[in-house]
Amino acid sequence: MTKAWFLLFRPWSYVATLVPFLLAAGLAVASGSGCDCRWGRWALGFVSGLLFQATVNLLNTWGDERSGVDDVPGAIRTTPQVHDGLVSMRALLAAALTCAALAAGLGLALCPYRDASGWHVDVTLLLAGFIGFLGATNYSTGFKFKYRGLGVPFVSFLMGPLEVLVALCLLLPTPPPASHLLAFLHPVYLALALFVTLPIAALVGVVMHGNDMRDIATDRAAGIVTLASRLGPRWALVYYRLCHTLPYAITCCWGTLLGCLQCCSAAEADWRFAWTLLPLLALPLSIRTMRTATRVYRTEPGNPPWRRLERASGGVLLIYGVLYSLSFALTFAR
Numbered sequence: 453m454t455k456a457w458f459l460l461f462r463p464w465s466y467v468a469t470l471v472p473f474l475l476a477a478g479l480a481v482a483s484g485s486g487c488d489c490r491w492g493r494w495a496l497g498f499v500s501g502l503l504f505q506a507t508v509n510l511l512n513t514w515g516d517e518r519s520g521v522d523d524v525p526g527a528i529r530t531t532p533q534v535h536d537g538l539v540s541m542r543a544l545l546a547a548a549l550t551c552a553a554l555a556a557g558l559g560l561a562l563c564p565y566r567d568a569s570g571w572h573v574d575v576t577l578l579l580a581g582f583i584g585f586l587g588a589t590n591y592s593t594g595f596k597f598k599y600r601g602l603g604v605p606f607v608s609f610l611m612g613p614l615e616v617l618v619a620l621c622l623l624l625p626t627p628p629p630a631s632h633l634l635a636f637l638h639p640v641y642l643a644l645a646l647f648v649t650l651p652i653a654a655l656v657g658v659v660m661h662g663n664d665m666r667d668i669a670t671d672r673a674a675g676i677v678t679l680a681s682r683l684g685p686r687w688a689l690v691y692y693r694l695c696h697t698l699p700y701a702i703t704c705c706w707g708t709l710l711g712c713l714q715c716c717s718a719a720e721a722d723w724r725f726a727w728t729l730l731p732l733l734a735l736p737l738s739i740r741t742m743r744t745a746t747r748v749y750r751t752e753p754g755n756p757p758w759r760r761l762e763r764a765s766g767g768v769l770l771i772y773g774v775l776y777s778l779s780f781a782l783t784f785a786r
Contacts, residue, residue: 456533460544462509467766468656469501469642470612471773475652476619478777479638482784489624493562497622500581501561501615503555504588513686515592519599519676556585562622577621580614587614601677604657604664612653613645651699651731651776655769658695662761665692669755685756688748693763696738699772703731707744729784734772741765 457738472495480489517534518541533539559581563574587610592598597606664671664680665688680688707728741764749756 457547460510460513460533460539461666462507464763464766465509465659466502466505466785467770467773468607468659469498469505470780471499471652471656471769471777472611472615472649473498474777475649475780476616476623479616479620479648480623481781489623490625491780493625494619494621497562497619498742500555500558501618503551503558504584506586507548507552507555508591510544510551510595511589511598512592512598514541514544514548515598517544518593519674521568527534528628552585554587556581559585574621577618580618580621584610584614585616598678599676601679601682605681607660608653608657611656613649615647616652636732647702651702652773654695654698655765655772658692659762659765659769661688661692661695661747662758662765665689665756665761685753689745689756690710692745695740696765696768698740699776700735700738702734703729703776706779706783727779730773730779730782731775733775734768737764737768738773741759741768750773 459557477489513534534541534544552613560578563578563581564571565574566572571583587597587606590597590604591607597603661680663684664678667678668681668688669686671678679691683691707725741761744764745761748758
């Protein structure tokens, strides 16, 4: 029974929560405020993020079981514990709702903060957390983003820009007042924020996309629409390659931008340029998984027998995410 619950929680997938929090930490160190950051709140926020992801994992299994996708001939059951009767649907739903309640309660407890003028509420954190709660509970239940072909882009946003924003709000020594929030909606700031978080969003999304690529045929048979089933095998593979390639292109853009700025001495600039390109060390892993996906596609283009693409992409996400976070901390920290 313990093993069944362990598999249902899918702890190996929590790298998708770890990496955005690491990126926020790297950005905080790069800003020069690392010593003043509220690392305790950051850690508690990370626990809340893990609970939210556990909620998604459990509700996803619950939603898949109710939709009947696992009953389709040829379907691969990644978590057969419920289907095989080891865990009841009622217990699974209770565990999911418990995780959601704990995550929401901890998140709400982190919103108030105190400074010299008294107690305040971090409005940005509150709104971002509320969006995250809606996302966690509507992925495969409620609105069912997953079954409408919106699962990959929605999770890319939730666990890319939004989760990095949440982690930064937790880290900032003094959150900006609500009256200053509109300043951050300026197109320049939004574009920069999206550009910084796009590599993480792309790799988080491609982990899920790799799983959906494996299930194109069975999802279509069950009447479920995912991005992969909508694109078809050929274009799903193109999207898979794009998401693996985009992070390295952005890494090269950062290196080029730093070279153009020429704001420090030549020796220091060389070192900073090297740190900027640190994430390129993960490129061989991406090349290997893209070659594997392409080779499998060529064996049977109509219904490629893709397997374990999500696991390979998860490894790339972890390695690239750690190196990307370190690159900001080492390049821009003073």
